[in-house]
Amino acid sequence: MTDSAKKVELLSPAGNLEKLKIAIDYGADAVYGGVSHFSLRIRSGKEFTMESFKEGIDYAHERGRKVYVTVNGFPFNSQLGLLEKHIEAMVALNPDALIVASPGVVRLARQIAPHMPLHLSTQANVMNVLDAQVYWDMGVRRIIAAREISLKDLSAIKKALPELEIEVFVHGSMCFAYSGRCLISALQSGRVPNRGSCANDCRFPYTLYAENPETGTLFKLEEDPGVGTYIMNAKDMNLASHLDEILGSGVIDSIKIEGRTKAAYYAAITAKAYRQAIDDFYAGDYMPQRYQEELQSLQNRGYTDAYLISRPFERNDTQNLEATMLQGTHQVVGWVMEDGLHYECKFTTRPHDKLEIVAPAYATIVPIDNEKGRIYEEEGRYYLELASILTQEGKVLDAVHSGYLVPICLPSALPANSFLRIPARPDMGTVATHDEKMGCPASQ
Numbered sequence: 001m002t003d004s005a006k007k008v009e010l011l012s013p014a015g016n017l018e019k020l021k022i023a024i025d026y027g028a029d030a031v032y033g034g035v036s037h038f039s040l041r042i043r044s045g046k047e048f049t050m051e052s053f054k055e056g057i058d059y060a061h062e063r064g065r066k067v068y069v070t071v072n073g074f075p076f077n078s079q080l081g082l083l084e085k086h087i088e089a090m091v092a093l094n095p096d097a098l099i100v101a102s103p104g105v106v107r108l109a110r111q112i113a114p115h116m117p118l119h120l121s122t123q124a125n126v127m128n129v130l131d132a133q134v135y136w137d138m139g140v141r142r143i144i145a146a147r148e149i150s151l152k153d154l155s156a157i158k159k160a161l162p163e164l165e166i167e168v169f170v171h172g173s174m175c176f177a178y179s180g181r182c183l184i185s186a187l188q189s190g191r192v193p194n195r196g197s198c199a200n201d202c203r204f205p206y207t208l209y210a211e212n213p214e215t216g217t218l219f220k221l222e223e224d225p226g227v228g229t230y231i232m233n234a235k236d237m238n239l240a241s242h243l244d245e246i247l248g249s250g251v252i253d254s255i256k257i258e259g260r261t262k263a264a265y266y267a268a269i270t271a272k273a274y275r276q277a278i279d280d281f282y283a284g285d286y287m288p289q290r291y292q293e294e295l296q297s298l299q300n301r302g303y304t305d306a307y308l309i310s311r312p313f314e315r316n317d318t319q320n321l322e323a324t325m326l327q328g329t330h331q332v333v334g335w336v337m338e339d340g341l342h343y344e345c346k347f348t349t350r351p352h353d354k355l356e357i358v359a360p361a362y363a364t365i366v367p368i369d370n371e372k373g374r375i376y377e378e379e380g381r382y383y384l385e386l387a388s389i390l391t392q393e394g395k396v397l398d399a400v401h402s403g404y405l406v407p408i409c410l411p412s413a414l415p416a417n418s419f420l421r422i423p424a425r426p427d428m429g430t431v432a433t434h435d436e437k438m439g440c441p442a443s444q
Contacts, residue, residue, distance in 0.1 A: 008247050008255055010278055011167065012271045014067070015260035016047035019267045020056040022417050024065050026268045027275025027361035031060065032099060033260060034070035035090070054093045066096035071109070072121035074102060087112050103138065110139045117141050119167065127153065129160045136164050143167065144256065147174065147237065148307050151249055158251035165253040168246070168308060171270055171295070172258025174234035175202070184232075202232035203301075238303035240295055241288035243277045245309060265332045265419055268358065269294050275361050297330035297421070327424050330356075334408070334420035342392055342407035343420060349408075350399045351389060355420040357382040363415035372411040384420060386411070 012028035014020035023031050033056070035048045048056070057067045069090045075083045083105070090098065091113040098113075100106050101121035109118055119142040126132050126143045135143065142165035145154055154166055184201045208231075210219045237258070239246065246252050255278075257270045273294040280286045295303075333347040333355060349355070357375070359365055365382045368375050373386040389397040392407040400408055 007278060007282055008252055009167075010271065010274055011068070011254050011256040012267060013172075013257060013260040013262070014056065015262070015267075017052045017056050017059075019260075019264050020067075021059055022264050022360075023267045023271045024060055024063060025360035025363075025417050026271035028065065028271045030066035030068060030096070030254070031056075032068040032070055032256075035086075050089065050093070057093055057095055061094075068097045068099055068119060069093075069095045070099045070121075071105065072099050072101040072123060074123075075105070084108065084112065091116055097142070099144070103135075106135065106138050106140060114139075119144060119165075122146050122169070126157075129157050132157045132161055132164060136161055141165060142253070145169075151246065151251070151308050155249060155251045166251060167254040167256050168252055169237060169258055170239040170243070170246070170255045170274065170308075171237055172262075173301075174237050174304070174306060202234070203230070205230055206232075233301060235302040235304040236300045237306045238292075238295060238300075239305055239308060240273060240277055240291040242305055242309050243274075243288075244281055244286050247278070247281050263332075264335065266298055268360075268417070268419060269298055272358070272361060293329075296328060298328045300326055300328060302326060327426075329424055330421040331424045332419055332421050336410070336414045336416055336418040336420070337407060338416045340413040340416050341410055343410060343414075345400045345404050345408060346402055347422075348399060348401050349386070349389065349420075351386050353385065353422065355384045355386075355422060357384055357414060358419040358421060359415045360417055363418070365414065366412065368412040370411050372409060375411060375414070384410070384414075 007029075009029045010027060011030045011032060012023035012026075014023055014031035014033035016033075020031050020033060033048060033053070035050060035053050060067045071083075071087060071090060087098070087109055095116075097117040097119050098109055099119045099121050100109055101123040106118060106120070109116065118140045120126060120135050120140045122144045124131075124135070124143075125146050126135065127146060127149055132143060141163075143157075144167045147169050154168070157164065158166060188201050211217070212219075239255075243255070246255065255274065257274065259266055259270070273291040276294075277286065277288075277291045280290070331347050333349050333353075334343040334345055336343045357365060359382070365375065365377075367377060367382075371387060372390065373384065373388075375382065375384050377383075386408075389400050390409040391397065392409060395406075
C-alpha cells in the first residue's frame with residue numbers, strides 16, 4: 001500500500017462551522033471556506049464570523065487537517081484597502097493557504113504574507129503550461145483547474161512544473177458558462193456571479209420565442225410534452241467512477257468537492273464516499289458502485305462525468321432539460337447532536353420506523369436493545385428503531401415532524417454528527433432545499 005502521506009488530498013466545502021466539522025469528521029483531509037466580502041461565496045461566508053472561523057481552523061488543526069481560506073473575489077478599486085485588511089485578518093487566523101483569483105491579489109497576498117501558500121482559483125482559468133508558469137513565478141504553489149480542462153492537459157502542466165500542485169473538482173454543481181464566467185444573473189437580477197451573488201438563473205425554466213424584426217411578429221416556440229424548458233441547467237459533476245484514472249495518473253495532488261452552500265448531509269455523504277474511494281484505491285479494492293450508491297442518496301440535477309476524462313465536444317449528456325433538481329434515493333430524517341444522546345428531527349418519524357444510521361468515518365456503533373428502542377446491524381449497515389418518541393423534556397409523542405426543535409432521545413449514544421435516513425418516496429418531491437439552490441458553482 002502507498003504511504004498514506006502520499007495519498008491524494010480530499011478537499012471538502014465548509015459553508016459554516018457545523019459543515020466544517022462534519023466534513024472533517026466524515027474524512028476530509030482539508031476544507032475550504034471564508035468570511036464574507038472577498039469570497040465568491042458571499043452568502044455562505046456570512047455564516048462564518050471571525051471567531052467561528054478561527055474555531056473551525058483550530059478544530060481542523062487539532063485533528064491534523066487543513067483549512068484553505070477563500071479570498072477569490074474580484075475587488076473594485078474602492079475595495080482595495082478593505083481587501084488588504086481582510087487578507088491581514090485572515091492570515092492572522094493561521095490557515096494553511098489562501099485561495100486567490102487575480103494576478104493583483106496574488107501579488108498583494110505575497111506582499112502581506114510571503115510565508116502563506118497561495119492557491120489559484122479556477123476563475124483564473126489556467127489551461128496550459130505558459131499560464132501555469134507565470135503564476136508559479138509569481139509565487140502560486142497550487143492551481144485549481146478549470147472544470148473544462150482534460151487530464152491530459154494537466155499531465156502536461158505537471159510534467160513541465162513537477163513541484164506545482166494541481167487540484168481538480170470531482171463532484172458538485174456545474175456552471176452553464178465557461179468556468180463560472182456568467183452574466184445572466186447580473187442581467188436579470190443585478191446579482192453578479194463573479195462577485196459571489198449568483199441568483200442561479202440558469203436553473204430556471206424558460207419559455208422560448210422567435211421574433212421577426214421586419215414585422216414585429218413574436219411567436220412562442222411550443223415544445224413536445226416532456227421535453228422541458230430547462231435549457232441551461234447543467235447536470236452535477238460526479239467523477240467517483242473515474243477516481244482510479246485520476247489518482248492513477250500521478251499528476252493530481254488534491255480532489256475537490258463543490259458545495260459550500262449545500263446542506264450538511266451533502267457535506268457528510270460526499271466526504272464519506274470520496275474518502276472511501278481514495279482509501280480503497282490505495283488498498284487495491286476500488287469499487288465504483290460502492291461510492292455511487294451513497295452519492296445517489298443526495299438530491300442532484302442528474303450526474304455527468306463532465307470533461308476531465310472526456311473532451312467537451314464528445315459529450316451530449318451534460319444538461320438536465322427536464323427539471324432543476326431530482327430527489328435522491330434517501331431522505332434525511334434526523335441529525336445526531338453533539339452530545340450523541342439526542343437527535344434533531346429533519347423529517348416525519350414514528351415509533352418503529354427503520355432508520356439507517358450514517359456515521360462519520362471510522363466511527364464505532366455499538367448495538368443495543370432496551371426500553372427506548374434498539375440499534376442493530378443488518379447486511380453491513382446499522383439501523384435505529386425507536387420504541388417510542390421521547391423528547392429531552394420527557395414528553396412522549398406519537399410522531400415527530402420536521403421543524404420540531406426539542407431534541408429526541410436515542411436508546412444509546414451514537415457518534416455525533418451521524419445522520420438518520422430512510423428510502424425516499426415519490427411523494428417527497430424533487431425540489432432542492434434553500435441551501436442547495438444558492439450559489440454559483442464554478443468559482444471556488
